[in-house]
Amino acid sequence: MSNEDLAQTLGVTVQTIRRDLTHLADAGLLARYHGGASPSSSVENIAYTERRGLHSRAKDAIGAVAARLIPDGASLFINIGTTTEAFARALTGHRDLHVITNNLHVAAAFAGRRDFRTVIAGGLVRPQDGGIVGAGATESLSGFRAEFGVIGISGIEEDGTLLDFDLDEIQCARAIMRHARRVVLLADHTKFSRHPVGRVGDLSNIHDFVTDRLPQPEFCARLEAANVTLHIPDRD
Numbered sequence: 001m002s003n004e005d006l007a008q009t010l011g012v013t014v015q016t017i018r019r020d021l022t023h024l025a026d027a028g029l030l031a032r033y034h035g036g037a038s039p040s041s042s043v044e045n046i047a048y049t050e051r052r053g054l055h056s057r058a059k060d061a062i063g064a065v066a067a068r069l070i071p072d073g074a075s076l077f078i079n080i081g082t083t084t085e086a087f088a089r090a091l092t093g094h095r096d097l098h099v100i101t102n103n104l105h106v107a108a109a110f111a112g113r114r115d116f117r118t119v120i121a122g123g124l125v126r127p128q129d130g131g132i133v134g135a136g137a138t139e140s141l142s143g144f145r146a147e148f149g150v151i152g153i154s155g156i157e158e159d160g161t162l163l164d165f166d167l168d169e170i171q172c173a174r175a176i177m178r179h180a181r182r183v184v185l186l187a188d189h190t191k192f193s194r195h196p197v198g199r200v201g202d203l204s205n206i207h208d209f210v211t212d213r214l215p216q217p218e219f220c221a222r223l224e225a226a227n228v229t230l231h232i233p234d235r236d
Contacts, residue, residue: 069208077148077180088109150184163198173200173201174200183207
């Protein structure tokens with residue numbers, strides 16, 4: 001429902017609706033997008049147009065912190081996801097990057113940069129989100145070796161298992177993790193309340209975790225045990 005419809009139905013102001021939706025979204029009780037909200041599901045993915053507006057400030061903050069980990073002149077993979085797209089937008093101040101991606105939105109963000117070399121993985125283009133998937137995409141990504149692999153996922157278990165919804169995306173993410181020397185995981189706090197059924201990997205497969213809030217102490221201990229460096233916007 002839109003904010004306006006909710007305000008009319010409940011007899012309150014739109015400002016009240018926005019404030020309350022923020023509170024409910026932070027509690028994981030619904031999914032907020034630009035202009036409204038929808039029911040939250042922990043086992044089904046949200047449509048791309050809605051995900052793009054969800055927690056946009058947190059994603060921008062995560063992207064900015066992750067961008068500081070990438071030096072000029074670096075080579076990097078960037079996979080599918082709205083958080084990785086925020087990361088790509090944060091790279092505008094960088095120079096001489098070599099980017100390999102299966103995300104059309106990421107490639108479009110760099111299209112005008114003469115000092116960037118952008119390679120798009122070959123494969124099937126999904127019209128709903130601009131992701132490039134399938135066996136061709138996985139094979140294309142596997143043909144490169146990069147210094148960094150920057151990935152987003154859809155869910156994280158308390159034991160450190162990394163999860164996603166789509167098998168094709170999982171295969172592409174695994175290819176990136178295999179062929180990157182340093183893997184940087186981007187995920188906001190809501191991913192801890194989502195439980196897709198597909199396993200991408202675990203904390204032993206990554207080197208840096210960038211999120212917007214301090215995780216629970218037990219999860220922080222798992223990060224430390226796996227030698228994963230935690231990055232949070234307010235602390236970095």
